[in-house]
Amino acid sequence: MTIALPSGTWGAPLSVVPANGTWVETMQDGIRNNAELRLARSTADAGGTSSGRSASAQAGADPAAAGSRDAEREGGKTARVKKARTRTAKADGSSTSVVEARIGHKFSDPALLMQAITHVSALKSGRNRADSYQRLEFLGDHVLGLIVSDMLFQAFPSADEGELSKRLAELVRKESCADVARALGLVDDVKLGAVGLGTDARLRRSVLGDVCEAVIGAIYLDAGHAAAAEFVRRNWTERMRKPRRPLRDPKTVLQEWAQGKGLPAPVYREVERSGPHHDPKFRVAVDLPGLAPAEGVGGSKRAAEKVAAAVMIEREGVGDDNDG
Numbered sequence: 001m002t003i004a005l006p007s008g009t010w011g012a013p014l015s016v017v018p019a020n021g022t023w024v025e026t027m028q029d030g031i032r033n034n035a036e037l038r039l040a041r042s043t044a045d046a047g048g049t050s051s052g053r054s055a056s057a058q059a060g061a062d063p064a065a066a067g068s069r070d071a072e073r074e075g076g077k078t079a080r081v082k083k084a085r086t087r088t089a090k091a092d093g094s095s096t097s098v099v100e101a102r103i104g105h106k107f108s109d110p111a112l113l114m115q116a117i118t119h120v121s122a123l124k125s126g127r128n129r130a131d132s133y134q135r136l137e138f139l140g141d142h143v144l145g146l147i148v149s150d151m152l153f154q155a156f157p158s159a160d161e162g163e164l165s166k167r168l169a170e171l172v173r174k175e176s177c178a179d180v181a182r183a184l185g186l187v188d189d190v191k192l193g194a195v196g197l198g199t200d201a202r203l204r205r206s207v208l209g210d211v212c213e214a215v216i217g218a219i220y221l222d223a224g225h226a227a228a229a230e231f232v233r234r235n236w237t238e239r240m241r242k243p244r245r246p247l248r249d250p251k252t253v254l255q256e257w258a259q260g261k262g263l264p265a266p267v268y269r270e271v272e273r274s275g276p277h278h279d280p281k282f283r284v285a286v287d288l289p290g291l292a293p294a295e296g297v298g299g300s301k302r303a304a305e306k307v308a309a310a311v312m313i314e315r316e317g318v319g320d321d322n323d324g
Contacts, residue, residue, distance in 0.1 A: 096113045099113060105223070112218040112221055117186065119190060143220045152240065178205070186211055186212070251305060269284065295311065
């Protein structure tokens with residue numbers, strides 16, 4: 001007689017066992033085998049989980065591994081930023097090539113030139129003011145002063161410190177820088193925001209000196225002192241040789257000349273005031289006994305007085321002893 005058992009009841013391949021004295025032993029063997037199988041599976045599962053946790057803990061406890069992963073992430077970010085800058089540089093290069101040709105310098109980083117001609121009003125909301133020309137203007141102002149000082153030192157070996165300082169002040173003042181920017185055609189290149197039609201023209205003129213200094217700063221950062229010096233010498237040498245105005249205050253020169261002639265001090269009088277309150281124009285005349293009056297116009301009384309004195313100086317042939 002045989003007894004049929006369901007297959008796999010204890011996880012063992014049982015189908016039929018003999019119906020004699022050995023069937024109990026067969027069942028005990030099956031139970032024992034099944035228990036050993038389950039114990040083996042449980043041990044394997046526990047070992048796998050423990051080993052996974054151990055590996056995770058080891059990785060988390062290893063600062064070198066964590067640092068390596070952080071470095072990889074940062075490297076990815078840096079690569080993306082470099083690609084973005086490359087695209088920006090290519091775009092800037094195409095839009096600044098005309099300006100580069102006029103100023104005589106090809107930028108390795110066109111973004112510097114773009115920044116040098118960007119007024120703070122043109123920045124998009126949320127951008128830092130440092131993205132405008134202001135920081136480059138600060139740098140360019142000092143680079144210009146150093147280069148022009150060296151030019152003056154070499155060009156006027158007999159001049160004393162006082163004369164060199166006056167010549168330097170004349171050459172690096174905002175008006176002189178604005179003249180250079182105007183000669184280079186930078187007026188229409190300045191990037192402004194929406195400031196109104198009338199204000200736009202006035203603002204462009206008022207910031208030309210700043211933009212010129214910013215361009216010098218940009219060239220210095222892009223290619224070093226030699227390139228900046230070349231730009232300054234090309235645009236300032238003629239101005240250095242031929243100052244546009246007396247190196248001393250015209251009113252002082254005229255007064256000293258009058259005293260040397262035994263004349264009283266010049267008298268200045270306002271002839272006319274015109275223009276709106278925020279942008280007035282003054283016409284002033286200067287009088288000396290025995291001489292026809294000379295007139296000058298300026299944005300302030302003092303400026304108009306200087307112009308009037310300069311007109312009389314030129315007309316009367318008054319020499320400036322310090323004018324080299």
